[in-house]
Amino acid sequence: MILWDRIRENPELLTRTLRDPALVGLGANRAYYEYTRDSEYNAQGTDVFEDEDWDNLILLDACRADIYAEMTPFAGTPEVRESRGSASKQFVRGNFQDKTLHDVVYISGNRWYLQLQDELNCELHAYHDVERDVADGFVPSPEAVTQAVLDLKDEYPEKRLLIHYMQPHYPYLNAENDAFKLDKTGLRETIRASDVSYADVRRAYRDNLRYVLEHVQTLVEELDGKTVISSDHGEMLGDRLTPFPVRWVGHPPGIFTDKLTTVPWHVVSNGPRRKITADPPVSSDHVDMSEVEQNLKDLGYKL
Known part of the structure; x- marks a missing residue:
């Protein structure tokens, strides 16, 4: 449109x-x-379930491949993949639509799967929503996601774990500048209404990435099998969109420019593989859907 x-x-x-x-x-x-692109998502991107091999897939929300490569504490050279979305909603549609994933447990700080589940025609073995314990209850901290995985991993010894952290996505939890505290008008409006520069944005974004990587490192040490770190999409940090070169911050849906669709793909451990089995779905966490919708709106998403 x-x-x-x-x-x-x-x-x-x-x-x-x-x-x-x-x-x-x-x-x-x-x-x-x-x-x-005649699709609701970037159909030429990687299908993380059908195209890739992993036991644990850790998604860092809105994590740019170039900045991740500069900052990762893990050994080896990260590869890249093309995401199926420039925003979480498209990533979820592009990867979960019409799938039977009875070998997957999704432990998530991102609520787009919940918002779209009635439309997706997808069956997971289980879904666990992580408690939102920071930024006035809008997002889960890296500590909360890590602890949720540690608490649940032994419950599913023969399942693939899809683990979704909300960072480095805005809000920037460790930012020194008060302008980066959660504002329901969204990151871009916050920047336009303040005196922060794009350099300030990039600095705060890096701080948020550093923060989450510290806790991802703790988690990686506890997981067995093949563990990969990736992202659902990238982030514009004052870069120019393509093909029409307007500067932007954030990750507008439907804009499949490289900074938004190029994501890291980093195999960070590849120990003895665990046996993976597919079993019918079990009861997942009950979540109030009106709360989910309000939470996404508060984070600046248009539903």
């Missing part, structure tokens, strides 16, 4: 566009990818 169609559906968007001309560039880029 081109920008003008969006404006007809939501007249308030015209006011926003006049106040923020970069939205025109965003709309032009989105129209380009809608025209060139």
Whole structure:
């Protein structure tokens, strides 16, 4: 849907566009990818279940491949993959749609699977939602995700573990600048309303990545089998979108530029493989869906 169609559906968007001309560039880029990619997600990206081999797949939300490669504490040279989404919603659609994943347990700090599960036609062996214990209850800390995995891993000794941390995704938990505290208007509006620079954004993003990697390292040491670190999508940090070069921060859905779709793929341990079996689904955590929807809105997502 081109920008003008969006404006007809939501007249308030015209006011926003006049106040923020970069939205025109965003709309032009989105129209380009809608025209060139006939899918709700980036179908040419990697299917993490069918194309790849792993026992434990750790997703760092919104983690750029280039910055991860600079900062990773793990040995070896990270590879890269092309993600099926420029945002979590598309990643989930592109990887879970119409799948029977009776050998997978998803332990997640990201709630898009919950939001979309009625549309996905997907069966997991189990799903566990991680408690949101920081940023006024909007996101789970790296400590909470790590502890959830440590508490659950022995319950599923013959299952693949998909582990989804929310960091380095905004909010930037360790940022010194108060401007980066969670703002329900979103990261980009926060930046536009303050005096922070793109350099400040990149610094805060790196601090958040460093923070989560410390806890991922603890987890990797406890997991057996083949463990891979990757991401659901990348992040714009003042870089220019393509093909229309407007500067952006964040990860707008449907914009399949390299900075958003190139993600790390790093095999960080490859010990003796555990036996993996497929079994029917078991009861998953009960989560209030109205709370899920509000949580995603508070993080700046359009549902």
